[in-house]
Amino acid sequence: MPRKKLQLGLTTPVPSSPEKATLDRVPNPHPDTDYAARFVTPEFTSLCPITGQPDFAHLVIDYVPGKWLVESKSLKLYFASFRNHGAFHEDCTVAIGKKLVKLLAPKYLRIGGYWYPRGGMPIDVFWQHGKLPASVWLPEQGVAPYRGRG
Numbered sequence: 001m002p003r004k005k006l007q008l009g010l011t012t013p014v015p016s017s018p019e020k021a022t023l024d025r026v027p028n029p030h031p032d033t034d035y036a037a038r039f040v041t042p043e044f045t046s047l048c049p050i051t052g053q054p055d056f057a058h059l060v061i062d063y064v065p066g067k068w069l070v071e072s073k074s075l076k077l078y079f080a081s082f083r084n085h086g087a088f089h090e091d092c093t094v095a096i097g098k099k100l101v102k103l104l105a106p107k108y109l110r111i112g113g114y115w116y117p118r119g120g121m122p123i124d125v126f127w128q129h130g131k132l133p134a135s136v137w138l139p140e141q142g143v144a145p146y147r148g149r150g
Contacts, residue, residue: 008073015081018095023078023103024071031067034107034133038062039072041079048118049086056116057089060141063100063109064133070104089115093125101129108132114143122146 006024015021044057059079063070078099082092093113101109110128124145132138 006071006074007077008071012073012077014077014083017085018078018081018099021078021081022074023099024074025068025103026071028065028067028069031065034064034136036062036064036108036136036138037069039070039075041076044079044082044092044113046082046092047084047086049088052086053118055089055118057092058114058116058143059093059096060112060114060143061096061100061109062111062138062141063104064107064130064136066105066107068104068106070100089113089118089123090125094127097127097129106130108136112141112143114146117146117148 006026007022008024039061040059042058044059046055046057047053048055078096085092087095093111097109097111100106106129108128108130110126113125115123115125
């Protein structure tokens with residue numbers, strides 16, 4: 001079976017929506033070893049589905065891979081596809097986590113969505129799948145609680 005060509009190394013436009021985005025996966029070179037990988041996107045953007053106003057978040061994704069790794073360029077393009085997508089904070093955060101779990105079948109995945117205030121109130125959303133292997137050290141996500149001008 002021919003291998004699907006990755007987006008890596010190609011000129012690839014930003015997908016118009018998360019539904020049209022393609023996430024690529026690559027083989028894990030160490031499937032026999034439990035370790036954690038972290039992706040952080042401090043400038044994630046989506047739109048409020050009611051007002052159309054922009055929403056901003058700092059996302060932190062930690063996962064313990066099984067057979068597959070997510071390819072980072074495709075992940076960046078997937079994140080960018082939310083820029084014109086209307087969804088609540090909870091929907092964006094959980095949908096990203098579920099899509100990664102479906103693609104990668106990781107041993108463990110957690111996502112923290114640290115959303116900047118809307119209407120004066122920050123909304124933080126957390127979701128996880130699986131159980132962290134006892135042998136894996138996973139640091140705190142390192143995002144301080146929102147303190148305003150503080």
